[in-house]
Amino acid sequence: MSIERFLITGGGGQLASDLEAQLRPHTDVLAPSRSTLDITDDSAVESVFSAVRPTVVVNCAAFHNVEVCEREEDRAFAVNARAVARLARRCADGRVTFVHLSTNYVFDGTASDPYTEDSVAAPRSIYAMSKLAGERAAFAYAPGALVIRTAGLYGLHGSASKGGNFVVRMINRANAQGSFRVVADQLLTPTFTADLASGILNAVAEGVTGTLHLTNSGATSWHGFTEAIMAFAGVDVPVEPVQTTRSPGTADRPLNGVLRSVVAERVGLAPLRSWREALAEYLNRAGLNAANKVPMPAAVSSYP
Numbered sequence: 696m697s698i699e700r701f702l703i704t705g706g707g708g709q710l711a712s713d714l715e716a717q718l719r720p721h722t723d724v725l726a727p728s729r730s731t732l733d734i735t736d737d738s739a740v741e742s743v744f745s746a747v748r749p750t751v752v753v754n755c756a757a758f759h760n761v762e763v764c765e766r767e768e769d770r771a772f773a774v775n776a777r778a779v780a781r782l783a784r785r786c787a788d789g790r791v792t793f794v795h796l797s798t799n800y801v802f803d804g805t806a807s808d809p810y811t812e813d814s815v816a817a818p819r820s821i822y823a824m825s826k827l828a829g830e831r832a833a834f835a836y837a838p839g840a841l842v843i844r845t846a847g848l849y850g851l852h853g854s855a856s857k858g859g860n861f862v863v864r865m866i867n868r869a870n871a872q873g874s875f876r877v878v879a880d881q882l883l884t885p886t887f888t889a890d891l892a893s894g895i896l897n898a899v900a901e902g903v904t905g906t907l908h909l910t911n912s913g914a915t916s917w918h919g920f921t922e923a924i925m926a927f928a929g930v931d932v933p934v935e936p937v938q939t940t941r942s943p944g945t946a947d948r949p950l951n952g953v954l955r956s957v958v959a960e961r962v963g964l965a966p967l968r969s970w971r972e973a974l975a976e977y978l979n980r981a982g983l984n985a986a987n988k989v990p991m992p993a994a995v996s997s998y999p
Contacts, residue, residue, distance in 0.1 A: 804949020850888030929985025
């Protein structure tokens with residue numbers, strides 16, 4: 696890769712860790728954690744830019760606890776929108792490639808088909824509104840930015856703000872409780888952050904700009920994902936499918952969160968592998984599988 700200096704915000708997180716690991720053997724990369732670089736602290740951001748002089752900035756920093764965002768609106772917009780605007784402006788001023796991570800939650804989830812980059816956003820939660828505002832800020836201040844929407848992330852480094860990633864939480868719940876319930880009417884594509892990191896770096900290398908949807912292939916529900924986790928991990932507990940119910944004051948989550956990329960098809964980016972195959976590899980690498988070896992599935996799931 697010809698690019699020499701990467702700055703990745705949100706270091707230590709799932710995606711940032713995989714990006715750093717994949718870049719480290721080939722180029723200079725700095726991935727400071729939030730405790731080292733708070734992107735809402737503009738003077739700290741300025742100092743890092745001056746010291747590193749990045750040629751690419753990948754913004755993985757986000758306030759993504761969806762329920763807490765409902766209660767802390769100002770913090771959500773400070774991290775997910777206003778700080779993005781300042782990062783984008785600095786990148787534009789220094790002719791630095793700016794990559795910003797966004798979410799399938801910018802859609803209301805009422806469509807019957809997967810959402811493409813051309814679909815109209817209609818956020819239904821504070822988190823979703825703040826992330827869409829961040830997308831708009833990225834393009835307003837850095838017109839050549841790349842905004843990547845993704846979904847259902849899990850990786851080897853977990854998610855500290857949520858007590859570990861979804862896979863780990865479900866296995867722990869099964870071991871602690873036995874049978875449990877998972878919503879079956881929210882559709883998405885679970886995405887392994889190692890695969891997402893590779894896809895992002897390919898898109899950057901190809902000079903892709905604008906909005907790009909990037910997830911593993913296929914689709915399932917949170918319930919279907921959980922059943923696959925249990926089967927691959929050899930955890931024999933019943934998982935009861937339930938419908939989404941929303942209590943007053945909680946976030947409105949999209950029932951259809953499946954993304955499809957017409958941009959990747961147009962520019963010739965290879966699709967990421969199936970979510971089942973990615974899950975199998977993750978479980979193998981994390982040591983969470985049955986008999987320490989999950990057979991790789993041959994079939995690629997399709998959108999229901």
